[in-house]
Amino acid sequence: EPEVTQTPSHQVTQMGQEVILRCVPISNHLYFYWYRQILGQKVEFLVSFYNNEISEKSEIFDDQFSVERPDGSNFTLKIRSTKLEDSAMYFCASSEGGVGTTYNEQFFGPGTRLTVL
Amino acid sequence: DAKTTQPPSMDCAEGRAANLPCNHSTISGNEYVYWYRQIHSQGPQYIIHGLKNNETNEMASLIITEDRKSSTLILPHATLRDTAVYYCIVTGNYGGSQGNLIFGKGTKLSVKP
Numbered sequence: 001e002p003e004v005t006q007t008p009s010h011q012v013t014q015m016g017q018e019v020i021l022r023c024v025p026i027s028n029h030l031y032f033y034w035y036r037q038i039l040g041q042k043v044e045f046l047v048s049f050y051n052n053e054i055s056e057k058s059e060i061f062d063d064q065f066s067v068e069r070p071d072g073s074n075f076t077l078k079i080r081s082t083k084l085e086d087s088a089m090y091f092c093a094s095s096e097g098g099v100g101t102t103y104n105e106q107f108f109g110p111g112t113r114l115t116v117l
Numbered sequence: 118d119a120k121t122t123q124p125p126s127m128d129c130a131e132g133r134a135a136n137l138p139c140n141h142s143t144i145s146g147n148e149y150v151y152w153y154r155q156i157h158s159q160g161p162q163y164i165i166h167g168l169k170n171n172e173t174n175e176m177a178s179l180i181i182t183e184d185r186k187s188s189t190l191i192l193p194h195a196t197l198r199d200t201a202v203y204y205c206i207v208t209g210n211y212g213g214s215q216g217n218l219i220f221g222k223g224t225k226l227s228v229k230p
Contacts, residue, residue, distance in 0.1 A: 043220040108160030
């Protein structure tokens with residue numbers, strides 16, 4: 001069964017450093033998402049991406065964050081200058097269609113645990 | 118903020134049906150009800166979704182009231198592996214939005230032997 005993969009599974013970085021989290025969505029999916037979950041808290045939406053551009057972003061997704069689909073298979077989340085409060089599990093998700101279409105369920109990857117020291 | 122209200126926790130005996138309620142009294146006509154679950158710290162997993170009609174798939178059934186203000190997720194024969202946090206999410210296609218998922222705190226379902 002096709003699945004969303006994410007690398008690395010765990011990333012440790014120093015405050016102020018840049019990190020890139022990588023995701024490989026399911027191959028025929030067109031909609032891509034990033035979510036995060038701070039330990040013990042809710043899953044929070046960050047950004048959605050379709051047709052090579054951001055569709056929607058939350059208040060969390062400020063200028064420190066960016067997303068890219070560099071090569072047609074990978075989908076990346078970059079944090080330019082990490083802060084302590086960026087420590088969280090980051091989940092990538094993809095779907096074949098958007099809400100209201102037939103195949104719109106989002107498939108989530110296993111997550112990347114980011115620890116900022 | 119999440120547009121749904123769920124009980125924080127529920128218990129269910131293994132092999133019995135688990136009925137998880139959700140209130141979404143402010144749901145609008147073009148919004149869907151989605152159910153996801155999260156087992157421990159894994160990525161959320163899609164279960165089922167519906168608009169107006171009741172739905173069933175290999176994992177669960179979704180019963181939506183006629184006024185659409187509440188719904189119930191039914192796991193017909195719960196197993197220990199169904200122990201997870203279950204999220205009821207209301208979302209829709211808002212002028213081109215893909216209907217991003219806004220998670221609440223969900224219901225922690227504990228299936229006991």
